[in-house]
Amino acid sequence: MKIRYIIFFTGLVMLAGQTVAQQFEYADNNQVKTLLGGQVKVRGFGSVDLKVSQWNKQTTLLVGGHGGVILNNQFTLGLGGYGITTRSKFKSSDNQDNLYLGGGYGGLLIGYSIFAREIFHVHFPILFGGGGIDVLEDEDNIFSNGFDNIKDSTGFFILEPGVEIEINVASFFRLAIGGTYRFIEGSDLNDISQSDLENWSTHISFKFGKF
Numbered sequence: 001m002k003i004r005y006i007i008f009f010t011g012l013v014m015l016a017g018q019t020v021a022q023q024f025e026y027a028d029n030n031q032v033k034t035l036l037g038g039q040v041k042v043r044g045f046g047s048v049d050l051k052v053s054q055w056n057k058q059t060t061l062l063v064g065g066h067g068g069v070i071l072n073n074q075f076t077l078g079l080g081g082y083g084i085t086t087r088s089k090f091k092s093s094d095n096q097d098n099l100y101l102g103g104g105y106g107g108l109l110i111g112y113s114i115f116a117r118e119i120f121h122v123h124f125p126i127l128f129g130g131g132g133i134d135v136l137e138d139e140d141n142i143f144s145n146g147f148d149n150i151k152d153s154t155g156f157f158i159l160e161p162g163v164e165i166e167i168n169v170a171s172f173f174r175l176a177i178g179g180t181y182r183f184i185e186g187s188d189l190n191d192i193s194q195s196d197l198e199n200w201s202t203h204i205s206f207k208f209g210k211f
Helices: 003-021
Strands: 023-028 032-034 042-055 058-073 076-082 099-114 120-137 150-170 175-186 199-209
Touching: 003 099, 023 150, 042 175, 058 199, 076 120, 099 150, 120 175, 150 199
Parallel strands: none
Antiparallel strands: 023 032, 042 058, 042 199, 058 076, 076 099, 099 120, 120 150, 150 175, 175 199
16 A cells, blocks of 8 residues: 555544534634534443454454544544454465464544434444564464564554444444455565555444443
């Protein structure tokens, strides 16, 4: 991925935040009107997430979660993180074929919901942060030798926008199904290109909290 796409999407996020901060006007009684309204309702939540995606052309399951606060049942601000739980096998340029990928990513998560009080509604999340990928060598257990089985590793910057359908199952439980696209910048693995780490993801989230 070209870095200009990361700059573009990050700029949109910053512009949206600036717009939220500046959207107010003075009424006749000198009260300030804001986008969030005069009384801000703050709610908290946490989730367990399952993601299916392709890393290096191999289907992979990622497990993780996110949590934070919801402002006026529309704006979400929190943190999220995900780790690879299945093996993505590949062969290196020197024909070594017992190699697998491990690692994950996480960062700041912001979002906006449309018609959040309806049973079915749309939510737009954006995660941006960082992560790391390790090239591991082990036939039986990719974590059995500690750091001895790491043959290559890299860090990267990630931007992951998406869209999901949320279902208000109960006052304390929401189910979300959606998709995201993973943009990566800064990876420098020897045998895996940066584009092989970028792809679509589908996910299901189980969200618990006070909505």
